[in-house]
Amino acid sequence: MKPDRAWRLIRMSITALVLYALWLVFTASxxxxxxxxxxxxxxxVAALTHGQFIAGHEASLRSFAPRPLALAGFLAFLIYSMYASSFAVLAAVITGRISPRVVHFRTRLNSDLARMVIANAITLTPGTITLxxxxxxxxxxxxxxxxxxxRAAGDLVKGRFEERLKRVWS
Amino acid sequence: MDTIRTIAALVAFAVAWVFGAVGMVGLYRFPDPYAKMHASSLCGTTAVFSIMVGALALAPSWDVAARLVVIIVFFLVSSPTGGHIVARFAWNSGIDPWKAPAPPRRWLRRPAPGHEDGADG
Known part of the structure; x- marks a missing residue:
């Protein structure tokens, strides 16, 4: 079997397994x-959409599969920082004191998925939106x-997300 | 046990109410689309998440709780994606972000009386 074909089969079966696990959770019967x-x-559905779920140009599973413990830690930190920055924005709404600014910085994360997740995490916390x-x-x-x-803005906005995400996707 | 769960749910719903109300106020208080989006993410993300946490505290059985956790995870993915699409469209169509007016430069010359512009807009 050609490696291209085998990789497609692996992607399709992973997608099918994830979908089936979700189905089991939702039906619970x-x-x-x-x-x-x-x-x-x-x-x-996996045969139709595995190309969107895991892109064909992903080199291997290592850039895609998260480490479960690190992922749970990242989610907990995400929820904590969501509430922390929510209270900061709440105070800003009440006092009306804001200093909006557009900042640019680079991320050191390598995989596409990790970059997408850090952009999503930045947007999820009120007070910062990825443009x-x-x-x-x-x-x-x-x-x-x-x-x-x-660089200072990058450290303040995404530094703590980045060091946790580095442990989730190496 | 049931009372503890009810109290936890009530606290979560109260937090959601506060964030939703303040987010609405911020939507009218903030000057430009980007700042308004921060306020709307307050009621679109934090308030909804708090309501879901309250529902999780009230879940009658483990399979309902598992479903709620799956819904929360999907919400954590989909909500910022939608916000990002709106912000990206505003950015790409060239809307200039509002900036706080600069404070008077006192070390060059003393500003004329009545010329003081504060930092709040």
Whole structure:
């Protein structure tokens, strides 16, 4: 079997497994009909969409599969920082004191997925919105800016996300 | 146990209410689309997330709780993606971000009386 073909098969089966796990969680029944419908459905959807779920140019599973413990730690930190910056924006709404600024910086993360996740994490925390993600170059609108120095702004906005994400996707 | 869960859910719903209300106020208070988007992410992200946490505290069984966790994870992916699309469109169509007016430069010359412009817009 050609390596291209094998890689496609691996991607398709991973997509089908993830979809089937989600189906099991959502239906939460061990009914034979439900199990069979889910299997057929997830295989069909995986055959159609595995190219979107895992892009064909991903070199291997190492750039795609997260480390579960590190991922849980990152999610916990994401929720904590979401609430922390929410309270900061809440205070800014009440006092009306804001210093919005557009800052540019680069990320040291290598995989596409990790870059997408860091852009999403920056947008999820109120007070920072990712305007553009171009390769490793992020354009961020920062509501409560304290500096215009590029590297210092990068450390403040994404530094702690980045060091956690480096452990999730090496 | 049930009372603790009800109290936890009520606290989460109260937090959601506060963030939703303040986010709405910020939507009218902030000067430009980008700053308004920060305020709307307050009620679009934090308030919705708090409501889901409250629902998780009230979940009657483990399979409902598992479903809620899956929904929360999907929400954490989809909500910032939608916000990013709006912000990216505003940025690409060339809307200039609002900037706080610069404070008077006192070390050059003393500003004329009545010329003081504060930092809040």
């Amino acid at each position: 061990a009914d034979l009909f439900s199990l069979l419908t889910g299997a057929v459905g997830s295989l069909a 553009d993600l171009n390769d490793d170059h992020l354009t961020v609108h920062w509501l409560l800016a304290t500096t215009r120095h590029s």
